[in-house]
Amino acid sequence: MKINLRIWRQRNTQDQGRLVEYTLDGVSGDMSFLEMLDLLNENLTAQGEDPVAFDSDCREGICGQCGVVINGVPHGGMGVAQPVRTTTCQLHMRSFADGSTITIEPWKSGAFPILRDLIVDRTALDRVIQAGGYISVNTGAAPDAHAVQVNKKRSDRSFDAATCIGCGACVAACPNGSSMLFTSAKITHLAMLPQGQPERMRRVKAMAAQNDAEGFGGCTNIGECASVCPKGIPLESISQLNRDLIASLFKHDGKED
Amino acid sequence: MTATVSSNNNAALADQYWTTGDEIHDTKANHDLPIDKIWTDRQFTSRLVNPANRRKMTVIIVGTGLAGGAAAATLGEAGYRVENFCYQDSPRRAHSIAAQGGINAAKNYKNDGDSVYRLFYDTVKGGDYRSRETNVYRLAAVSANIIDQCVAQGVPFAREYGGLLDNRSFGGVQVQRTFYARGQTGQQLLIGAYQALERQVHAGTVHMHTRHEMVELIVADGRARGIVTRDMVTGKIEEWFGDAVVLATGGYGNVFFLSTNAMGCNVTASWRAHRKGAYFGNPCYTQIHPTCIPVHGENQSKLTLMSESLRNDGRIWVPKRAEDCEKDPRDIPEEDRDYYLERIYPSFGNLVPRDIASRQAKYRCDEGRGVGPKVREIDSDGTEHMRARGVYLDFSEAIQRMGKDAVEKKYGNLFDMYQRITDENPYEVPMRIYPAVHYTMGGLWVDYDLQSTIPGLFVCGEANFSDHGANRLGASALMQGLADGYWVLPNTITDYLADAPKFGPVDEKHPAAVEARQGVESRINKLLTINGTRTVDSIHKELGHIMWEYCGMERNEAGLIKAIGLIRNLRNEFWTNVKVTGVNEELNQTLERAGRLADFLELGELMCIDALHRRESCGGHFRAESQTEEGEALRHDDQFQYVAAWEWTGEGHKPTLHKEPLVYKSIQVKQRSYK
Ligand SMILES: Cc1cc2nc3c(=O)[nH]c(=O)nc-3n(C[C@H](O)[C@H](O)[C@H](O)COP(=O)(O)OP(=O)(O)OC[C@H]3O[C@@H](n4cnc5c(N)ncnc54)[C@H](O)[C@@H]3O)c2cc1C
Ligand code: SF4
Ligand code: FES
Numbered sequence: 001m002k003i004n005l006r007i008w009r010q011r012n013t014q015d016q017g018r019l020v021e022y023t024l025d026g027v028s029g030d031m032s033f034l035e036m037l038d039l040l041n042e043n044l045t046a047q048g049e050d051p052v053a054f055d056s057d058c059r060e061g062i063c064g065q066c067g068v069v070i071n072g073v074p075h076g077g078m079g080v081a082q083p084v085r086t087t088t089c090q091l092h093m094r095s096f097a098d099g100s101t102i103t104i105e106p107w108k109s110g111a112f113p114i115l116r117d118l119i120v121d122r123t124a125l126d127r128v129i130q131a132g133g134y135i136s137v138n139t140g141a142a143p144d145a146h147a148v149q150v151n152k153k154r155s156d157r158s159f160d161a162a163t164c165i166g167c168g169a170c171v172a173a174c175p176n177g178s179s180m181l182f183t184s185a186k187i188t189h190l191a192m193l194p195q196g197q198p199e200r201m202r203r204v205k206a207m208a209a210q211n212d213a214e215g216f217g218g219c220t221n222i223g224e225c226a227s228v229c230p231k232g233i234p235l236e237s238i239s240q241l242n243r244d245l246i247a248s249l250f251k252h253d254g255k256e257d
Numbered sequence: 258m259t260a261t262v263s264s265n266n267n268a269a270l271a272d273q274y275w276t277t278g279d280e281i282h283d284t285k286a287n288h289d290l291p292i293d294k295i296w297t298d299r300q301f302t303s304r305l306v307n308p309a310n311r312r313k314m315t316v317i318i319v320g321t322g323l324a325g326g327a328a329a330a331t332l333g334e335a336g337y338r339v340e341n342f343c344y345q346d347s348p349r350r351a352h353s354i355a356a357q358g359g360i361n362a363a364k365n366y367k368n369d370g371d372s373v374y375r376l377f378y379d380t381v382k383g384g385d386y387r388s389r390e391t392n393v394y395r396l397a398a399v400s401a402n403i404i405d406q407c408v409a410q411g412v413p414f415a416r417e418y419g420g421l422l423d424n425r426s427f428g429g430v431q432v433q434r435t436f437y438a439r440g441q442t443g444q445q446l447l448i449g450a451y452q453a454l455e456r457q458v459h460a461g462t463v464h465m466h467t468r469h470e471m472v473e474l475i476v477a478d479g480r481a482r483g484i485v486t487r488d489m490v491t492g493k494i495e496e497w498f499g500d501a502v503v504l505a506t507g508g509y510g511n512v513f514f515l516s517t518n519a520m521g522c523n524v525t526a527s528w529r530a531h532r533k534g535a536y537f538g539n540p541c542y543t544q545i546h547p548t549c550i551p552v553h554g555e556n557q558s559k560l561t562l563m564s565e566s567l568r569n570d571g572r573i574w575v576p577k578r579a580e581d582c583e584k585d586p587r588d589i590p591e592e593d594r595d596y597y598l599e600r601i602y603p604s605f606g607n608l609v610p611r612d613i614a615s616r617q618a619k620y621r622c623d624e625g626r627g628v629g630p631k632v633r634e635i636d637s638d639g640t641e642h643m644r645a646r647g648v649y650l651d652f653s654e655a656i657q658r659m660g661k662d663a664v665e666k667k668y669g670n671l672f673d674m675y676q677r678i679t680d681e682n683p684y685e686v687p688m689r690i691y692p693a694v695h696y697t698m699g700g701l702w703v704d705y706d707l708q709s710t711i712p713g714l715f716v717c718g719e720a721n722f723s724d725h726g727a728n729r730l731g732a733s734a735l736m737q738g739l740a741d742g743y744w745v746l747p748n749t750i751t752d753y754l755a756d757a758p759k760f761g762p763v764d765e766k767h768p769a770a771v772e773a774r775q776g777v778e779s780r781i782n783k784l785l786t787i788n789g790t791r792t793v794d795s796i797h798k799e800l801g802h803i804m805w806e807y808c809g810m811e812r813n814e815a816g817l818i819k820a821i822g823l824i825r826n827l828r829n830e831f832w833t834n835v836k837v838t839g840v841n842e843e844l845n846q847t848l849e850r851a852g853r854l855a856d857f858l859e860l861g862e863l864m865c866i867d868a869l870h871r872r873e874s875c876g877g878h879f880r881a882e883s884q885t886e887e888g889e890a891l892r893h894d895d896q897f898q899y900v901a902a903w904e905w906t907g908e909g910h911k912p913t914l915h916k917e918p919l920v921y922k923s924i925q926v927k928q929r930s931y932k
């Protein structure tokens with residue numbers, strides 16, 4: 001296939017950035033989207049031009065490192081011929097028609113500065129986790145794993161939320177640049193488990209506050225986040241977060257409870 | 258039986274490719290004690306560091322996977338100052354995230370006769386008696402703690418309706434001891450370790466440096482005292498100093514270019530340490546995984562693993578007749594199918610260990626009974642062939658037996674992944690699978706304390722060589738990563754750190770630091786000024802072809818000698834004709850890849866030399882000259898029951914082989930048989 005590309009090129013955070021056009025021949029349907037970019041980069045390098053910088057590592061849809069906006073849709077899947085829930089690395093060129101034009105841009109959000117071309121800085125998401133997205137247990141302090149039984153339904157719900165890969169597509173899709181879906185996934189994962197209860201209220205307050213501190217926008221229930229989420233984290237998680245957040249205004253961890 | 262090794266021949270080869278040095282031994286485990294007492298003894302005899310002194314000590318940890326992340330979190334909790342590095346944008350993305358199938362632990366929750374001893378036994382046997390008995394026993398002993406720890410952190414392992422944890426079995430064993438979290442066990446375990454790590458970042462004990470690549474080790478006054486990194490966003494070269502350095506940098510399977518590893522996996526940290534004096538153990542031990550999605554074309558960047566757990570219910574077959582290979586598999590009647598694993602190994606069937614399943618798949622395709630699209634292959638005699646490289650992994654019987662819903666529940670996400678990549682529906686047409694490079698059992702040599710031959714340099718997880726021998730059983734790498742990170746290293750490193758107050762100061766003016774930094778700068782300069790015509794990836798692909806063809810699933814002497822010559826030429830081509838665009842002082846991915854490839858080009862040669870010297874078949878390493886009359890792998894315990902620990906002796910010089918004899922006191926060495 002022959003593909004026309006319009007790709008965001010930006011040398012560094014200070015640089016202005018612009019869309020640059022390329023045409024690429026010899027693309028096969030079995031190639032992944034990133035393999036198509038690899039091919040473009042081989043050609044660019046051979047011509048002595050700087051290749052397009054983009055992030056990826058596992059190329060299996062699990063590490064969360066890849067992610068670009070394809071024809072206006074984060075990870076592209078929902079905007080292609082046969083819509084699929086996907087990460088960029090798991091999108092295949094068979095989803096595009098021969099001769100099509102594809103526009104590729106980086107995640108756009110105030111909290112994710114562009115580092116180069118299609119690569120952005122998502123460390124804000126790590127800082128949201130640092131604020132409280134964990135269970136405080138030191139190594140060696142754990143009881144036998146069978147000491148506590150966990151209701152299977154809640155355990156499955158916890159699991160569904162735990163599958164968030166931290167890619168940031170939800171933020172990129174949201175007109176407000178909100179990171180609520182990401183944060184709510186973590187809140188739900190830990191809130192469904194008995195081990196997560198002691199810190200539940202403190203956690204939700206601290207994580208929500210960190211979201212604001214990072215400059216992520218507020219959630220106004222638009223729902224774009226859930227539609228592009230490669231792991232199908234449901235909007236419901238955000239309701240869970242909101243319920244816990246409200247409860248945390250009345251309840252406190254520790255003695256007062 | 259087959260001819261034994263001609264030692265003359267090896268002596269002649271040795272003259273040309275390596276020299277033999279003194280034996281090497283592990284001096285940290287007390288071998289006079291019964292095996293189940295050695296670890297507690299070591300914990301007791303290790304000196305401790307008092308809590309007030311810990312915050313004055315800095316430990317540098319490179320890697321944030323299961324091994325590095327767990328170690329950094331645990332040492333942070335203990336009160337040390339930890340500087341932690343990774344090349345991804347977040348520690349949560351380390352390659353461990355990709356592990357699918359599960360993690361073993363001797364919990365005996367299924368009451369099916371499991372025990373620490375049995376896990377130990379299975380692991381040593383599965384590794385073909387080429388791992389160190391003391392280390393493996395310890396691994397089995399701490400395995401149960403790992404599960405407790407992860408559950409307490411909130412890792413959502415699969416549960417039964419009664420609320421208790423579920424288990425399944427994995428290739429090569431007959432008990433159900435594998436804990437799993439759907440097909441995403443690695444992700445869930447890593448998120449657990451990552452969260453523990455972020456908690457310490459918040460507490461100020463761990464300082465996280467993402468997008469920082471370690472490009473050199475600093476060895477000052479005989480001790481590992483620091484590293485040099487390149488900031489991958491700004492290109493800044495920086496030195497970091499500490500009292501000890503821990504490498505938890507994962508495996509080097511990407512030397513083959515195509516593998517199931519993440520794109521960034523590399524050998525640089527280990528290789529730089531090797532060049533500074535750390536011995537490299539068993540470099541040629543590569544695990545080839547039997548259930549990967551076959552190669553589809555020349556522009557492929559990586560191979561995708563389908564979890565081994567699929568072999569619990571899927572049946573593997575090829576058509577009996579080559580003529581049937583292009584037919585729709587559903588039109589091939591039962592009697593025309595060859596369920597070759599069930600036929601040859603009736604007691605293990607589709608659950609034979611990985612090396613056997615891989616090799617048998619290769620043989621079927623070599624015979625011309627492979628299925629799926631044909632790919633171009635260049636044989637060692639230079640002739641080109643189109644061959645189908647795939648065998649069926651068929652769930653039709655499982656779907657009949659358990660129902661589609663049950664199959665979907667158990668394997669749904671894997672089936673979706675397969676469909677997305679191949680555009681075929683595995684509920685209707687059998688999956689196609691083929692072996693691919695997956696895991697490297699070799700790595701830096703370490704003693705029982707996980708310390709390398711450089712004092713103060715510790716190595717954890719896949720980056721060390723110690724626990725898996727010549728073949729790794731499923732679900733045991735995750736176990737090793739977490740065992741090393743949460744339990745072993747934090748207990749052994751204290752013995753070394755107890756002396757830290759006596760180490761002299763080092764800073765960037767120390768001659769060793771100056772030399773390390775200058776080395777890095779001139780290397781980067783060189784890469785950027787060659788300005789040749791070959792892209793980094795084209796050279797990497799060529800290296801990968803050489804490695805797969807001559808040092809892959811099956812090797813022989815002539816092929817390995819040929820490969821060494823080819824690699825030397827290719828390395829020369831790289832250093833005179835590679836094209837690296839851009840400058841150092843910016844985000845430059847070509848430069849990153851070029852630096853990694855330069856190290857792979859040196860490692861590749863050592864892997865071939867190691868494979869050449871080991872004239873026996875064992876584990877994932879099949880040496881054509883050493884097989885039984887039935888074509889099974891033939892070990893030579895009398896000659897090769899040792900770890901090959903290689904010493905770097907300088908560029909263009911022959912490496913030196915140090916043998917660590919493997920002594921089995923608690924286990925009887927047997928020929929492996931799965932028939
Ligand atoms: C697809 C797949 C499935 C698997 N499934 C299973 C399974 O089911 N069960 C099982 O037991 N095992 C499985 N494995 C194997 C297992 O995942 C790995 O062996 C294990 O996770 C390795 O962990 P690690 O901590 O040693 O290294 P990694 O997780 O690879 O971490 C390496 C770390 O080092 C960092 N790093 C590397 N080089 C540098 C450098 N130069 N500078 C700075 N940082 C650096 C990286 O950023 C990363 O943080 C699987 C592997 C793959 C590929
Ligand atoms: S919630 Fe979904 S889109 Fe957002 S970071 Fe997690 S996986 Fe990505
Ligand atoms: S590269 Fe890992 S999710 Fe895409």
